[in-house]
Amino acid sequence: xxxxxxxxxxxxxxxxxxxxxxxxxxxxxxxxxxxxxxxxxxxxxxxxxxxxxxxxxxxxxxxxxxxxxxxxxxxxxxxxxxxxxxxxxxxxxxxxxxxxxxxxxxxxxxxxxxxxxxxxxxxxxxxxxxxxxxxxxxxxxxxxxxxxxxxxxxxxxxxxxxxxxxxxxxxxxxxxxxxxxxxxxxxxxxxxxxxxxxxxxxxxxxxxxxxxxxxxxxxxxxxxxxxxxxxxxxxxxxxxxxxxxxxxxxxxx
Numbered sequence: 578x579x580x581x582x583x584x585x586x587x588x589x590x591x592x593x594x595x596x597x598x599x600x601x602x603x604x605x606x607x608x609x610x611x612x613x614x615x616x617x618x619x620x621x622x623x624x625x626x627x628x629x630x631x632x633x634x635x636x637x638x639x640x641x642x643x644x645x646x647x648x649x650x651x652x653x654x655x656x657x658x659x660x661x662x663x664x665x666x667x668x669x670x671x672x673x674x675x676x677x678x679x680x681x682x683x684x685x686x687x688x689x690x691x692x693x694x695x696x697x698x699x700x701x702x703x704x705x706x707x708x709x710x711x712x713x714x715x716x717x718x719x720x721x722x723x724x725x726x727x728x729x730x731x732x733x734x735x736x737x738x739x740x741x742x743x744x745x746x747x748x749x750x751x752x753x754x755x756x757x758x759x760x761x762x763x764x765x766x767x768x769x770x771x772x773x774x775x776x777x778x779x780x781x782x783x784x785x786x787x788x789x790x791x792x793x794x795x796x797x798x799x800x801x802x803x804x805x806x807x808x809x810x811x812x813x814x815x816x817x818x819x820x821x822x823x824x825x826x827x828x829x830x
Contacts (some may be wrong), residue, residue, distance in 0.1 A: 591659070591664050591789070593663065593667070595667050595671065597660060597666050598666055601662075602625045603680065604652070605643055605651060605711060606651070606692055608643040608644060609616075609644075609645050609651050609724055612644060615630030618644070619709065622643075622644055622709070623637065623641050623707040623709040624641040624689050624707070626639065626689070626693045627705055627810065630694065637690065638687045638689075639683050639686065641689075641710070642686060642709075643711070644709035646709060646761075651711075654710060655690035655711075657718075657719065659712070677774065679714070681714045682711065682717070682719075684773030684774075685770040686713065687768050687769075688768075688769030689713070689765055690770070692765050693706070708766055710768075712763065712770065713766045713767065713773075714767075716768075716771050716774070717770040718774075720771050720774045720775060722742060723745040724743075727742055728742070728743040729741065750764075
């Protein structure tokens, strides 16, 4: 995954990794090792709605975000944290970044624990589902990045698609829905981290109402103007090409 700013040019990953990001990554790695050494860590530290609300396991919305199910799980979350969180931590400072990271993670955990009770008539089995991972916090970080630098260009390695950072969250949700068939992915956890992060940033005055009707109309008008401009440029290109071909068809005697 590539990032391109207005002045920094094209590069892979952040220019440097701040200490707070290293510390969070180390903490996740240590807990991941503990999961494989201490029996019961994953069992009692994951979010299980019925245990949180009915058995009083109130620590779960905090502890679940430090656990991971596999090496691939933790590797992906830590890569995303390093890729996007590093620049956000450099811009915000370590205290503000850590507060935001924990708030998104814990907030997502509370939503994960509460959502099945709101949907008991549809998916009662969700009361006993186990959820773990830093994805809720990481999605909050991705939201913070996309709202802080909405016009930065992001280039995926696979598939090779370039898009502006403001579309990072919608794009990830779309890809997650398309390719998550048969996988145990907590879409509610991802959405929870985004919701909590957006509310926090909105209250802090750092999240503009980017999806209001007037904003969408403005973006649609800009999109239409760009299409017209590309059409005009294409016509100019075709006219020059035809003129060039006519010149090459001339016969001299």
